[in-house]
Amino acid sequence: MSKMIVKVGMSSCGIAAGAGPVYEKIESLVKERADIELKKVGCIGLCFHEPLVEIEKDGKSTVYGEVTPESVEAILEGKDQFTPILSHAQEAPENSMMGKQVRIVLRNCGQIDPQKIEEYEQRGGYDSLRKALSGMSPDEVIDEVLKSGLRGRGGAGFPTGMKWRFAHDAKGDSKYVVCNADEGDPGAFMDRSVLEGDPHSVIEGMAICGYAIGAAQGIIYCRAEYPLAIKHLNKALEQARAKGYLGQKVLGSDFSFDIYIKEGAGAFVCGEETALIASIEGKRGMPRPRPPFPAHKGVFGKPTNINNVETLANIPWILANGHAAFAQYGTEKSKGTKVFALAGKIKKGGLVEVPMGMPIRDVIFEIGGGIQNDKAFKAVQMGGPSGGCIPAEKIDTPVDYESITATGAIMGSGGMVVMDEGTCMVDVARFFLSFTQKESCGKCPFCRIGTKRMLEILTRICEGKGKMEDLETLKELAPQIKDGSLCGLGQTAPNPVLTTLKYFEHEYIAHIRDKKCPAKVCSALIHYTIDPAKCIGCTKCARACPVSAITGEIKKPHLINDDICVRCGQCMKACPVSAISVE
Amino acid sequence: MPTLVMGKPELEEALRPIIERYKGGKGITIPLLAAVQEKIGYLSGESLDFLSREMDIPAAELFGVATFYAMFRLQPQGKHVVRLCRGTACHVQGSLRVGEMLQRHLKIEEGQTTEDGLFTLQFVACLGCCSLAPVMMIDDEVHGRLTPEKAVAILETYRKAD
Numbered sequence: 001m002s003k004m005i006v007k008v009g010m011s012s013c014g015i016a017a018g019a020g021p022v023y024e025k026i027e028s029l030v031k032e033r034a035d036i037e038l039k040k041v042g043c044i045g046l047c048f049h050e051p052l053v054e055i056e057k058d059g060k061s062t063v064y065g066e067v068t069p070e071s072v073e074a075i076l077e078g079k080d081q082f083t084p085i086l087s088h089a090q091e092a093p094e095n096s097m098m099g100k101q102v103r104i105v106l107r108n109c110g111q112i113d114p115q116k117i118e119e120y121e122q123r124g125g126y127d128s129l130r131k132a133l134s135g136m137s138p139d140e141v142i143d144e145v146l147k148s149g150l151r152g153r154g155g156a157g158f159p160t161g162m163k164w165r166f167a168h169d170a171k172g173d174s175k176y177v178v179c180n181a182d183e184g185d186p187g188a189f190m191d192r193s194v195l196e197g198d199p200h201s202v203i204e205g206m207a208i209c210g211y212a213i214g215a216a217q218g219i220i221y222c223r224a225e226y227p228l229a230i231k232h233l234n235k236a237l238e239q240a241r242a243k244g245y246l247g248q249k250v251l252g253s254d255f256s257f258d259i260y261i262k263e264g265a266g267a268f269v270c271g272e273e274t275a276l277i278a279s280i281e282g283k284r285g286m287p288r289p290r291p292p293f294p295a296h297k298g299v300f301g302k303p304t305n306i307n308n309v310e311t312l313a314n315i316p317w318i319l320a321n322g323h324a325a326f327a328q329y330g331t332e333k334s335k336g337t338k339v340f341a342l343a344g345k346i347k348k349g350g351l352v353e354v355p356m357g358m359p360i361r362d363v364i365f366e367i368g369g370g371i372q373n374d375k376a377f378k379a380v381q382m383g384g385p386s387g388g389c390i391p392a393e394k395i396d397t398p399v400d401y402e403s404i405t406a407t408g409a410i411m412g413s414g415g416m417v418v419m420d421e422g423t424c425m426v427d428v429a430r431f432f433l434s435f436t437q438k439e440s441c442g443k444c445p446f447c448r449i450g451t452k453r454m455l456e457i458l459t460r461i462c463e464g465k466g467k468m469e470d471l472e473t474l475k476e477l478a479p480q481i482k483d484g485s486l487c488g489l490g491q492t493a494p495n496p497v498l499t500t501l502k503y504f505e506h507e508y509i510a511h512i513r514d515k516k517c518p519a520k521v522c523s524a525l526i527h528y529t530i531d532p533a534k535c536i537g538c539t540k541c542a543r544a545c546p547v548s549a550i551t552g553e554i555k556k557p558h559l560i561n562d563d564i565c566v567r568c569g570q571c572m573k574a575c576p577v578s579a580i581s582v583e
Numbered sequence: 584m585p586t587l588v589m590g591k592p593e594l595e596e597a598l599r600p601i602i603e604r605y606k607g608g609k610g611i612t613i614p615l616l617a618a619v620q621e622k623i624g625y626l627s628g629e630s631l632d633f634l635s636r637e638m639d640i641p642a643a644e645l646f647g648v649a650t651f652y653a654m655f656r657l658q659p660q661g662k663h664v665v666r667l668c669r670g671t672a673c674h675v676q677g678s679l680r681v682g683e684m685l686q687r688h689l690k691i692e693e694g695q696t697t698e699d700g701l702f703t704l705q706f707v708a709c710l711g712c713c714s715l716a717p718v719m720m721i722d723d724e725v726h727g728r729l730t731p732e733k734a735v736a737i738l739e740t741y742r743k744a745d
């Protein structure tokens with residue numbers, strides 16, 4: 001009998017869902033068993049079902065979800081009462097989540113123990129660095145990346161090979177490679193998962209970049225909110241140094257390269273490259289005009305190449321498999337794959353990697369399983385605060401840079417937040433504006449004051465105090481903010497407003513003219529009422545109400561005082577006879 | 584991370600090793616302030632003045648950096664720091680109602696500390712666990728799939744544990 005391998009998803013969200021006790025329980029059960037190998041892995045991708053345990057046996061693998069310490073014993077013994085959420089037998093219907101995916105960036109995520117460099121090596125890790133150092137000139141490496149068609153995954157989609165060429169050609173005695181791991185889009189976790197689940201792929205990508213552009217120093221700028229990623233990175237860096245993949249004369253070549261980690265301190269604008277540089281230098285993270293571009297004047301004034309986590313994780317694969325293998329995936333202008341973090345009102349939220357060009361419909365409905373509770377799909381938000389909402393009628397848009405941009409959203413870094421009929425689009429626009437307004441560094445008046453003006457208008461509309469002229473004012477402000485802003489934050493801040501206005505203007509009008517929030521979200525425009533004909537006077541609602549807004553005698557119809565009610569919806573959940581409604 | 588209450592000599596003694604570690608380095612302001620905050624719980628005016636004198640960095644620069652980044656706190660914190668995620672995924676899944684409930688329950692606004700010093704409530708943007716939305720983090724522990732009631736119940740387990 002072949003050995004059984006048991007993998008427990010121990011990324012930070014796995015731990016949050018309770019993977020720790022599950023792991024300990026399995027550990028205690030299999031301690032004495034030579035035929036079972038237990039390991040901690042990163043994100044398995046089916047995050048909606050965490051804690052996750054994957055069992056590999058006789059060449060077949062099965063994933064179990066929502067595992068508890070109580071259920072592990074039965075799972076290990078293969079008892080049937082736990083239905084696997086995914087089995088890797090080709091014909092299994094639950095396979096649609098994995099079937100359409102192509103795993104390049106996530107090739108090791110959920111497969112290997114990220115804290116063991118040997119497991120990365122066994123899967124070909126660091127072979128690409130070796131290949132570059134022993135048989136390729138820096139020019140050849142850059143050519144390979146250029147021909148692969150890889151474009152930056154941090155948002156803007158600039159061709160990576162071209163960026164490397166600029167940094168390579170820049171004159172300077174010392175240069176830097178910076179990995180942008182600031183992942184500021186609130187609702188996205190691709191980079192966190194890669195850093196936690198496969199840190200060596202990013203380190204190897206950085207080392208290859210260092211060789212290509214002639215840099216000796218690498219810096220990973222990581223959000224401080226990701227403590228587990230930082231821990232795994234630190235451990236991986238130590239291991240890579242010990243094995244000679246980093247440090248003086250890497251793998252016996254003339255190339256020396258090392259990496260340190262710089263923790264961010266919680267400012268969204270620091271994801272912008274010039275602000276990021278200022279932050280690395282210990283200053284306030286304020287963007288500055290470009291040129292000079294970082295390729296010429298970056299960290300401490302030296303030529304610097306900045307790439308996103310996912311961009312860098314692609315590099316070792318491209319060198320190992322060749323540019324043509326990479327370019328076979330995707331569309332004419334967008335090659336390879338893209339990792340998306342599916343979240344919001346989607347059934348199977350999680351981390352997925354698909355070939356570029358796949359229609360959004362397939363990502364959401366086939367891979368993501370559709371909308372929670374089978375409600376109607378309304379829109380998907382892509383690109384975070386810089387992006388926009390793509391409506392149901394555009395759901396066949398292929399995921400590639402140009403097509404997404406044509407909708408008014410942007411590809412962004414890979415967050416896909418799915419919205420259903422219960423999401424108010426005006427509220428979403430206000431949500432993003434309040435985010436950008438808070439995160440504006442304040443340098444440009446148009447960004448600082450313009451976003452504030454927009455936010456005031458949106459707040460007014462959500463409160464039912466909007467005027468029809470407000471819509472015109474929003475449309476006028478948008479281009480002014482775009483043109484008057486120095487950096488991407490301000491330039492893209494109006495996008496969430498513009499896309500919702502473009503596709504959901506009727507919702508704005510309902511708020512303004514009818515004083516109604518069609519999705520029943522905006523507090524000021526909704527009212528909870530009790531139908532006296534249905535109410536049996538059980539008092540449950542009154543006891544559930546956190547602000548004592550409900551009065552009534554036992555066995556008599558109850559009444560809600562609308563002035564006190566804070567629209568929490570508790571009473572509606574508590575009522576046994578559905579006597580309470582919201583309009 | 585509890586906030587330490589200390590007199591001037593103790594404060595200076597606590598900060599001395601940190602100053603030694605970072606003195607003269609380049610681009611050290613952020614890790615320096617992070618280390619001080621880690622040590623004493625927040626960035627008090629006295630601690631920044633002391634750093635400025637000892638390290639020869641203008642106080643205005645230290646204050647400038649400390650106020651720019653969300654991570655730095657200029658006020659003492661409660662015993663438990665509650666960070667409720669207000670990122671997009673959590674917003675769509677109803678974190679606003681959770682936040683309103685927590686504010687009512689604790690009788691404080693976002694950014695404030697309860698009178699008994701037990702809880703500080705903060706709203707943050709994305710904790711990276713979006714598929715468990717809505718999410719909050721209490722100290723270093725993440726709690727997901729929240730409802731307003733569940734969030735309050737979790738808070739109460741911390742109160743009881745004290």
Ligand SMILES: Cc1cc2nc3c(=O)[nH]c(=O)nc-3n(C[C@H](O)[C@H](O)[C@H](O)COP(=O)(O)O)c2cc1C
Nearest residue numbers: 152153154180182183184271272273307308311488
């Ligand atoms: C406000 C703002 C925030 C950004 N945040 C990030 C981020 O969190 N992560 C990231 O990789 N890129 C971010 N970017 C894009 C970077 O400036 C830069 O384009 C990117 O890191 C380049 O890497 P790439 O070419 O590999 O995509 C942001 C840009 C702006 C304007």
Ligand code: SF4
Nearest residue numbers: 441443444447487490
């Ligand atoms: S556009 Fe906004 S965030 Fe960017 S530099 Fe100007 S004020 Fe700062």
Ligand code: SF4
Nearest residue numbers: 545565566568569571
């Ligand atoms: S919605 Fe909430 S506040 Fe309003 S009456 Fe019902 S329980 Fe009370």
Ligand code: SF4
Nearest residue numbers: 535536538539541575
């Ligand atoms: S819970 Fe429903 S039935 Fe009971 S008193 Fe309230 S409205 Fe009436």
Ligand code: FES
Nearest residue numbers: 013043044045047
């Ligand atoms: S399994 Fe948790 S991040 Fe994906």
Ligand code: FES
Nearest residue numbers: 668670673710713
């Ligand atoms: S949006 Fe809340 S954890 Fe990401």
